Amino acid sequence: MSNCPTCEIAIAVPADAVEGEILACTGCDAELEVIQLDPPSLCLAPEMDEDWGE
Amino acid sequence: MRIAFLASRVRAEEKLLLEAYAARGVDVLRVDPRRIDLRVDSLRGGAEWDDVAVVHDRSISFATSAHLVEALESRGMNCVNTSRVIRTCGDKMRTSLALARAAVPQPHTRVAFSPEQALEILEHELGYPAVIKPTVGSWGRMVARLNDRDAAEAVLEDRAVLGNWTHRTIYLQQLVDKPGRDIRAFVIGEQVIAAIHRHSEHWVTNTARGATTSNCSLSLDLVEIASAAAKAVGGGILAVDLVEDPQQGLLVLEVNHGMEFRNSIEATGVDIAAEMADFVLAQAGMLVGGGVR
Numbered sequence: 001m002s003n004c005p006t007c008e009i010a011i012a013v014p015a016d017a018v019e020g021e022i023l024a025c026t027g028c029d030a031e032l033e034v035i036q037l038d039p040p041s042l043c044l045a046p047e048m049d050e051d052w053g054e
Numbered sequence: 055m056r057i058a059f060l061a062s063r064v065r066a067e068e069k070l071l072l073e074a075y076a077a078r079g080v081d082v083l084r085v086d087p088r089r090i091d092l093r094v095d096s097l098r099g100g101a102e103w104d105d106v107a108v109v110h111d112r113s114i115s116f117a118t119s120a121h122l123v124e125a126l127e128s129r130g131m132n133c134v135n136t137s138r139v140i141r142t143c144g145d146k147m148r149t150s151l152a153l154a155r156a157a158v159p160q161p162h163t164r165v166a167f168s169p170e171q172a173l174e175i176l177e178h179e180l181g182y183p184a185v186i187k188p189t190v191g192s193w194g195r196m197v198a199r200l201n202d203r204d205a206a207e208a209v210l211e212d213r214a215v216l217g218n219w220t221h222r223t224i225y226l227q228q229l230v231d232k233p234g235r236d237i238r239a240f241v242i243g244e245q246v247i248a249a250i251h252r253h254s255e256h257w258v259t260n261t262a263r264g265a266t267t268s269n270c271s272l273s274l275d276l277v278e279i280a281s282a283a284a285k286a287v288g289g290g291i292l293a294v295d296l297v298e299d300p301q302q303g304l305l306v307l308e309v310n311h312g313m314e315f316r317n318s319i320e321a322t323g324v325d326i327a328a329e330m331a332d333f334v335l336a337q338a339g340m341l342v343g344g345g346v347r
Contacts, residue, residue, distance in 0.1 A: 018064055018069065018072065018084075019064070019084075019086070020061060020062060020063060020064035020068075020084075020086060021064040021069065022063060022064065022065065033063070034064075045063070046063075049115060050190070050191060050195075050218065050220075051115050051116040051117050051144075051190055051191070052114045052115055052116075052192065052193075053114070053116065053191060053192020053193050053195075053310075053312070054192045054193070054293065054310035054311070054312050054313050054314055
């Protein structure tokens, strides 16, 4: 478990999560990035940049 | 030997690719470009790259992809896609020029370098409605429909005042009267492996903007044009976006070097991640006789 850095709700990080994976906060819908697995740690995902895409 | 997998933001696509490599027993060096310290004053050093046979780039940033892959290529590394392909696909004007050189059909497209000249082109060449697109960008961001001169003047002034330097290159295109859908063809190497229709009530049919997907059968025309478009930009792992024009037939809108495909697997029944992984491994000679060497 970790906590959303925005609304602080507890977030269950899936067992198969990988660093860099994006999760949606179940409390506030914020996009969160998994920055560490052991112990699980989340930060707000970076905002979309102008050169992001396919 | 192992592969290097470049990704900062791990989306559904990157997870599927990592799973495909794991299923093949491939040793993967995951590299987050945000944490890389790459010497460019020397081509030596960086021992962690020594046993990397091939680099699979899945960076979400065009600037990161283009620069990082070019730096790795300078060290003699084999990268998918290549920096040349990334630079061509990441810039719509370069894509148009590459398609034109290969005589691949595309919508009528003009480029201007001032708002005044852009208006001239719209008034006397393209007509209305037309589309203005940033040369760099994706997911339909800042693509605008210009229905008349008033709309064109407003958008051009906004871009001139509020836009960044990339908006100084004004990329204008005929608006194709498409039948509520467009086509995305997935091309890996020389093979078109699958295609989808992207349906939307909106004139922008990106899945990032809510379009839904269904399978698109691979007609001879589609295969021929999608293959030619992929080859025109340099080949590799590519998604070719096309529209069906009532008069001109299939036209290529753009070619994507960092394609998203999560919504296309179920629609097409094709394991796109597996096809991508096998192609990357084959580039390094790591895929022999259906298995990993």
